[in-house]
Amino acid sequence: MVKAVAVQTFGGPEGLEVIDLPVPAPAGGQVLVGVEAIGVGGVDVVIRRGALAAYGFAEGHILGGEVAGTVTAVGDGVDTSWVGRRVWAFTGTGGGYVEQAIAPVEEILPLPANLSAVDAVTLGSSGIVAHFGLSHAHFAPGESVLVRGAAGSIGIMTVQLAARGGAGAVAVTTSSAERGDRLRALGATHVLGRAGEGGEDAPAGYDVIIDVVAGADLPSFFARLNPNGRMVVVGAVGGQPPADFGTKMMAAFQKSMSFATFSAATVTEADRRTVRAEQFAAAGRGELETVVHEVLPLEHAALAHQKMDAGEVFGRIVLTP
Incomplete structure (x- = not known):
C-alpha cells in the first residue's frame, strides 16, 4: 500500500x-x-x-x-x-x-x-505559466508589466522573466512591505498594495497585466491598462470575476484594450518540454x-x-x- x-x-x-x-x-x-x-x-x-x-x-x-x-x-x-x-x-x-x-x-x-526535486516542483509548472503567459500577452522588451498576486510561485516567476526580458518597469501587487522587498530582490521595480494603489513613481498605466488572482476586483484593473494594453488571467485563486466584468472594458472602448485567459494546456507538449528544460538548466x-x-x-x-x-x-x- x-x-x-x-x-x-x-x-x-x-x-x-x-x-x-x-x-x-x-x-x-x-x-x-x-x-x-x-x-x-x-x-x-x-x-x-x-x-x-x-x-x-x-x-x-x-x-x-x-x-x-x-x-x-x-x-x-x-x-x-x-x-x-x-x-x-x-x-x-x-x-x-x-x-x-x-x-x-x-x-x-x-x-x-x-537541481533538487524540491526546486523542480517549485519551478516546473509555474515557470511554464509565467513564460507562456507573457508570450500570450505579446510582451515586448521596454514595455511595462504589472503582476497581480506576485507572491505565489507563478507571480514570482513572472516577475523574474519580465525583468530578464527587458521590461521597462515591473510592478507587483502584494500584501506587505516585507514581501515587496523580497519581490524587488527578484526584479520588481515598483511595489503596490493589493488593490494596485501606492507605489512611489509607479507608472500610471501598464502595457501588460498578468493576473494570478481574478476574483471580484479584477475589473478595477482595466483602468490601469495603457491604450492597446493587454490583461492575461493565468490563475483564479481569488475566485471568479463578476459576471458583468466586461462592461468595464466597454466603458473604455477607445483604449483598445485586450483581455485573455491563459492555460498551459493550450501549449504543445514539445514547446512545454523545450521551455521547461531551459528553465531547469537556468535554475541549476x-x-x-x-x-x-x-x-x-x-x-x-x-x-x-x-x-x-x-x-x-x-x-x-x-x-x-
Missing part, C-alpha cells in the same frame, strides 16, 4: 485525509515515479474548495499535478532506460499527493544533476531563483492548505512523502 491525500469533503482544509491505496502499476505509455517532492499549487486549493465540481471533480479526488522523484517502473511501450532516472513529472489535474505517482511518459523530464546555474516557502511531510497537506488559505505563503509549499 502507499499513502495518498484525498479530498474526502469539499470545503476547508479539514476535508483532506490521508488514505491508503494499492501500489499503482503503470499502463502502456506510463511510468511509475517514486516521489520525493510534490508541488502544492493554487489550483489544488480551488479544487479542494469544490469550486470546480461542475467540471467533473468529485469528492475522493487525489490532489496534485506535479511531482519529482525517481522512475521505478515503466509500462508497455516505454523505454526501460527511464528506470532509475530522476525526473519531474506532470500527473495531470490530480494524482500527485501520493508516495508513488503515475505519469504519461511524454509528461516527464529528466532533472539536471544540480543560479540564473532563476526557486522560492520555497516551506517543506512539509505529505501527511501535513491540510496544514499546507491552511497556510494557502490564510495568505501566508511566499513562493511554493512542497510536500515530501
